[in-house]
Amino acid sequence: MALPSLPAGTLDPGIYIVATPIGNLGDITLRAIAVLAGAGLIACEDTRVTGKLLKHLGIRARLQRLDDHASPETRARIIDEARHTAVALVSDAGTPLISDPGYRLVREARAAGVTVTSIPGPCAAVAALAMAGLPSDRFLFAGFLPVKDKARRETLEGLADMAATLVFYETAPRLERSLLAIAELWPQREVAVARELTKLHEECRTGTAAALAAHYATHPPKGEIVLLVGPPGEDEVPAPDTDALLRAALAAAGPGKAAGVVAKQTGIDRAALYARALELKDE
Structure with a gap:
């Protein structure tokens, strides 16, 4: 099947937020491919990472780095270009702005009257929530937990009464510490660790935080991780001091x-x- 493409200039001017694969390159949508092929500029978190994806898709495009350290001048130039041509915004993986760069650009573009369009697709938080088996009628995505132990604990304590499944992103080196902190506060809650989503060694393991911490202490994890904590039960006793x-x-x-x-x-x-x-x- 031929990949969809758009002649240059077919897309209306504006910024197109394009979700890209989180692992398996087959997960990109036909619409995303068409927008990437038809955009006059692609703003990306890392030109090397996006370059590999575009090469896989057979797309040649002009790239502009846009990470968390991008200057106001860089954003202004991108927004100015988006007044006259289609600009695609991508991150290294998944949906831009979900714990990835792009928030300032989108906010400033909207304030400037530039059209912003979302091209939906893969998102690690949603993929993990769907496969973990935890309640999904209400959930809170809370990004990355703080690195420092005290700040991590305070963040978790602030979410203790949230009647929803909590969804965090975590790194492999910090996973065990985060699980131990959760075990201390909520020893009975069901927890899930989803990692390497859509990749060859995809895993979703559930249990108490203490049991999961013990497992990963002897089986050091690798890859990108989504950490989920189930909501408090009706009979949950408040954690002692x-x-x-x-x-x-x-x-x-x-x-x-x-x-x-x-x-x-x-x-x-x-x-x-x-x-x-x-x-x-x-x-």
Whole structure:
């Protein structure tokens, strides 16, 4: 089957937000291919990554790098061009603006009266939600969790009462720490880890956060990861003030023993408590 194409100048001027594959190159839509082929300019997160996709599709195009560090002048030039020609906006993978660059460009383009059109397609958050088996009637996409342990914990605590499935993006090196933090706060909630979506080694594993943390401690994960946490159950007991309990236990024992004492008191996974005890000890 021949790939769809559009003669130069066929597309109306404006900015076209084009979703691209998150792994499997077969997941690009026919409409996305046509827009990429017919655009006068493609604004992309990384010209090397987009260049490989275009080569696979047999498309030759003019590229302009547009990442989170793009200057206001660069955005202004792209918007000015979009007044007269079609400009496609892509990220390295998936739907632009979903934890990817493009927000400022789209906002400024709309304010300038430039037409903005969405060409929908792959999105890792939605793909993971669909396959995880967690409630999907209500969900909250919360982007990446903070890197620092204290900030991560505070972010999770702020979402504790959200009656929806929580969806995060996470990196492989940080996954275990995030799972331990979730285990400490919500030991009974169902959690899912979806990784390498649409690729050869695609995986979606579910269980408690503690069980998943134990698994990935001995099976270090690779690839892009979506981390999902189910909503609170009707009988969920509010998490105890584990920091207060750990501080009291640390006054008389080391982190390991303190974690064991609090684990018996609360039923929270000892590994998660031990990680938190080490943080409190160093404060």
